[in-house]
Amino acid sequence: MSQNQLNRQSSISEEDLARLSKEAEQEATPSSLRIVWNEFKADRPALFALVIMVVFILFVMIASLFINQGQAMATNIMDSYDKPFTQFFLGTDQGGRSIAKQLILGSRNSIGIAIGLTIISSTFGICYGLIAGYFGGIVDNVMMRIYDFMLMLPITLFIIVLVTIIPNYNVVTLTLILSSFYWMGTSRLIRARTLSESKKDYVAASKTSGTSTFKIIFREIMPNISSLIIVDTMLSFAENIGVETGLSYLGFGLPTNTPSLGTMIANANDPSSITEYWWTWLLAAVEIIILTLSISYIGQVIRRATDASQRLGDD
Amino acid sequence: MWKTVLRRVLIMIPEIIILSILVFLLAKAMPGDPFTGSIGPHTSAAQIHHLKEAAGLYNPWYEQYWNWVVHLFHGNLGTSFQYQEPVTRIIGNRAINTLWLAVFAMVLTYAIGIPMGLYAGRNQNKIGDTIIRVYTFVTMSIPFFVILVLGLWIFGYVLGWFPTTGSVSATANSGMATTLSRLQHIVLPGLLAALFGTVNIVQYLRSEVIDAKRSDYVRTARSKGVPTGDVFRHHILRNSLLPIAAFAGYSITGLLGGSLYTEMVFSYPGMGLLFLNSISYRDYTVITALVLLYGILNLFGTLLSDIILSAVDPRVRIQ
Numbered sequence: 001m002s003q004n005q006l007n008r009q010s011s012i013s014e015e016d017l018a019r020l021s022k023e024a025e026q027e028a029t030p031s032s033l034r035i036v037w038n039e040f041k042a043d044r045p046a047l048f049a050l051v052i053m054v055v056f057i058l059f060v061m062i063a064s065l066f067i068n069q070g071q072a073m074a075t076n077i078m079d080s081y082d083k084p085f086t087q088f089f090l091g092t093d094q095g096g097r098s099i100a101k102q103l104i105l106g107s108r109n110s111i112g113i114a115i116g117l118t119i120i121s122s123t124f125g126i127c128y129g130l131i132a133g134y135f136g137g138i139v140d141n142v143m144m145r146i147y148d149f150m151l152m153l154p155i156t157l158f159i160i161v162l163v164t165i166i167p168n169y170n171v172v173t174l175t176l177i178l179s180s181f182y183w184m185g186t187s188r189l190i191r192a193r194t195l196s197e198s199k200k201d202y203v204a205a206s207k208t209s210g211t212s213t214f215k216i217i218f219r220e221i222m223p224n225i226s227s228l229i230i231v232d233t234m235l236s237f238a239e240n241i242g243v244e245t246g247l248s249y250l251g252f253g254l255p256t257n258t259p260s261l262g263t264m265i266a267n268a269n270d271p272s273s274i275t276e277y278w279w280t281w282l283l284a285a286v287e288i289i290i291l292t293l294s295i296s297y298i299g300q301v302i303r304r305a306t307d308a309s310q311r312l313g314d315d
Numbered sequence: 316m317w318k319t320v321l322r323r324v325l326i327m328i329p330e331i332i333i334l335s336i337l338v339f340l341l342a343k344a345m346p347g348d349p350f351t352g353s354i355g356p357h358t359s360a361a362q363i364h365h366l367k368e369a370a371g372l373y374n375p376w377y378e379q380y381w382n383w384v385v386h387l388f389h390g391n392l393g394t395s396f397q398y399q400e401p402v403t404r405i406i407g408n409r410a411i412n413t414l415w416l417a418v419f420a421m422v423l424t425y426a427i428g429i430p431m432g433l434y435a436g437r438n439q440n441k442i443g444d445t446i447i448r449v450y451t452f453v454t455m456s457i458p459f460f461v462i463l464v465l466g467l468w469i470f471g472y473v474l475g476w477f478p479t480t481g482s483v484s485a486t487a488n489s490g491m492a493t494t495l496s497r498l499q500h501i502v503l504p505g506l507l508a509a510l511f512g513t514v515n516i517v518q519y520l521r522s523e524v525i526d527a528k529r530s531d532y533v534r535t536a537r538s539k540g541v542p543t544g545d546v547f548r549h550h551i552l553r554n555s556l557l558p559i560a561a562f563a564g565y566s567i568t569g570l571l572g573g574s575l576y577t578e579m580v581f582s583y584p585g586m587g588l589l590f591l592n593s594i595s596y597r598d599y600t601v602i603t604a605l606v607l608l609y610g611i612l613n614l615f616g617t618l619l620s621d622i623i624l625s626a627v628d629p630r631v632r633i634q
Contacts, residue, residue, distance in 0.1 A: 149330055152568070152617055154609035156575055157590060158341075161606060164594055165344050242458030249460050250579060250591060268464045269579075271479065275472045282468075285461050296456040 032227070032306075039305040046301040049294035056291065057111060064108040067101050073257050083279070091279040093267060099279055103287065106259040111291075113175055113254070114240040120179040121240075122233045125186030126222075132187070133194025134217050140191075147184060155181045160252045169255065178243060186232055193225045227306035234299035238292045245288055261288050319625045327618055334610045335387075339380050342603040387607075393600035397593065402604045406586065410608075413585035416501050416508075416577065417570045423509030424566060428516030429559065435517065436524025436555075437547060444521075451518060454511045459573055463580040466507045471581075477503040480582035504577045512569060516562060523555040557627035564620030568613045 012020070040047050075097065083091050091099050132143040162177050163169065197203070198221060206216050222229070247253035248262025256263075264284035268274045273281070367373065374382075386392070392402040435447040471479040478500050527533055528551065536546050578587035586605060593601040 149333065152330065152610065152613045153334070153337075154572065154606060154613055156572055157606050157609055160590075160594060161341055161345075161602060164597075165341070165346075238456055242461075246458055246460050246576065250575065252594075265461065265464055268468065271472075274464075274468055278468075281464070285465060288461050289457050292456045292458060293453065296452070300452070 036302055036305045039301055043301055046297060049297045049301075052290065053294045053298060056107075060104055060107040060111065063104045067105060069105055069259070073097060073102075073259065091277075093264075093277070093280045094273070099264075099283060102259045102264060103261075103283060106261045106264055106284065107287065107291075109171075109254060109258060110241060110245055110248075110261045113171065113178075113244045114237060116175045117178050117182065117240045117243065118233060118237045120175065121183040122186050122229075122236060124179065125183035126190050126229060128183060128187040129190025129192075130194050130217050130222060133191040134198045134213075134221065136195065136198070140195075144191075147187060150181070150184055153181075156247075159247065160250070163247075163252045171254065171258070174244075174253065178240075178247075182236070182240065182243060186236060189228065189232055190225065193228055194221060197221050197224055227302075231299055231303040231306060234302055235296055238295040238299060241288065241292055241295070316626065320622050323618060323621050323625075327614060330614060331611065334614070335384065335607065336380065338603060338607045338610065339383055340376075341606065342599065343376065343379075345599045345602070346597070392604040395593075395598055395601050397596045397598040397601070402600050405589070405601065406604060406608065409584060409586045409589045412583065413571075413574055413578070413587065415497065416505060416583065416585060417567065417574065419501050419505040420508040420512070420570055421563070421566050423505055424512050424516065425559075427509055428513035429520065429556070431513065432517040432520025432559075433524060433547075433552065433555070436521040436528075439521075439525055439528075447517065447521075451514045455514045457511075459508075459511055460576040460580065462511055463504070463507055463576055466503060467580055470503055481584065500581075500583070504581045504583060508570065508573060508577060512566065512573075515565075516559060519562070520555055520559060523558065524551055527551045527554055558624065560627065561620045561624035563623065564616040564618065567616035567619070571609055571612055571616075 040050055093099060093102070128143065128147075132140045132147075159177055159181060163174065166173060166177075203216060203221065206220055211220070244253055245260060245262035245265070248260040249266050251263075251266065253262050254260040261284045265281050265288075267277070267280040268282075268285075390403055392406075394400070395402050395405055398405055431447055431450075435444045438444050467479060470476050481500060533546060533550055536550050537543075541550075574585060574587035575591065576587075577583065578585045579591055582588065586608070590602065590605045592598075593605070
């Protein structure tokens with residue numbers, strides 16, 4: 001029976017049908033994107049944080065296209081420790097390199113690594129948690145023992161040792177090394193939710209009707225815990241900015257001559273520059289604080305949006 | 316109870332073995348060998364070959380691993396290349412400094428975290444609770460090392476309240492003066508570590524108290540006329556505080572991990588700074604020993620937490 005036949009047979013007029021479907025649309029639960037957007041509109045600081053983050057990341061990504069990294073990192077002794085607003089907008093460091101350019105390039109590198117790290121480690125953590133949680137039993141036991149063991153490793157020390165002993169060390173290998181140690185938080189969270197989710201009726205129904213395990217896990221369970229995944233990814237993104245910059249601060253992050261926010265803060269290790277030449281490190285520190293605060297705040301807001309009892313933007 | 320503890324200790328044995336194998340393999344992957352510390356520029360290649368053969372460096376890796384473990388149990392971790400001293404002695408000197416700092420920071424963390432968590436839970440959704448929640452959010456989000464650097468700048472350099480480097484000032488020579496000087500050096504790093512390490516305690520305690528407020532035993536106590544203050548002191552406090560005790564072991568793990576940053580920022584001569592120095596000098600015997608030591612300390616920290624937890628909460632005991 002085609003659509004036209006249906007309409008002809010029903011007694012509802014065209015206008016009524018349009019009105020009814022509009023009403024039904026209004027009554028239905030709003031889409032998750034709309035819920036999140038309502039939440040941002042209801043919370044002014046959150047909107048502010050969102051604008052800061054988006055504008056900042058866009059600015060850094062676009063501005064860095066116009067800066068030559070080799071030129072920006074070239075030493076120029078004549079301009080050593082120039083004050084801000086004199087010759088250079090934000091001054092220079094010991095090697096006469098512009099702080100403003102380093103900030104832009106450093107932010108791009110640090111944010112880029114944080115994004116890469118978040119994508120790789122979250123993907124792995126999500127798969128690990130989903131598999132452990134769905135199969136349960138012996139699989140879960142073994143996987144959780146591995147998890148427990150990894151949790152007890154002195155992670156920072158292991159990373160630093162690995163960074164110093166691997167032969168061809170660059171941004172990609174750094175991201176991979178970091179990813180292999182930072183999936184644990186995500187996997188634990190996802191596993192706990194998957195455990196309870198896989199006991200629900202829809203999973204049992206799907207199993208009895210012969211759906212493949214792969215499809216049940218990734219097409220049925222995963223969409224159902226997607227809100228948790230989004231929130232966790234956002235929060236680990238904020239955390240991962242700290243991971244890379246922290247390592248670079250210690251001197252084991254990005255290779256030398258690749259600017260990073262962490263290496264800029266390491267300028268503070270010199271007792272004279274920490275007070276006299278504050279612009280060489282303080283700006284990077286403030287930037288990291290603003291960035292991590294706004295990203296985790298956005299994460300908190302999304303978390304609130306996924307939990308109906310805590311929403312602010314529901315009225 | 317004792318069964319649980321025994322089981323937990325038994326689980327730890329394979330973990331220690333795997334950890335030691337991992338560390339051993341890492342050590343193998345590093346350039347250098349146990350003689351790096353004792354070979355001079357005039358040692359000939361034949362002599363080195365002879366030394367290596369005598370020490371069994373050409374044996375299969377599992378035999379070498381076994382020898383390494385035997386040496387380990389004899390307290391022989393090799394000689395440091397940088398200091399020309401046995402590794403155990405170097406680490407021993409530094410470990411005391413790290414321990415001082417860690418214990419101080421942990422005591423402070425509990426001293427700050429427990430009242431905050433209790434207050435926030437008791438006054439849920441009031442202004443004080445909101446402030447504490449903002450505080451935990453801020454401390455959780457900002458990377459720890461940034462705070463350390465800012466703290467050092469503000470309180471160490473600009474205000475000049477605290478010393479900025481070292482663990483004890485050179486002028487202090489009597490027992491009392493040394494202790495005071497030591498304390499002075501760990502106040503700032505310890506305080507910062509505590510202020511920014513309370514998140515877990517505060518959040519856990521807060522939700523624990525909120526849950527307890529709605530529980531049956533509190534309602535019973537209330538209805539038989541126990542004053543609110545007494546309910547909090549005798550009923551809720553006791554039930555909520557016990558699991559917090561179990562965080563002690565985990566905080567050791569956290570503080571050890573953070574010690575790298577704390578000691579780097581404050582140039583505090585502990586194990587973390589020793590590790591970073593050894594890395595830049597490629598002092599592999601020290602590095603291997605430190606990675607193993609940190610790993611084992613982490614293991615014992617978690618063990619401690621699990622034991623305390625099973626002692627105070629029968630539900631988590633392993634069946």
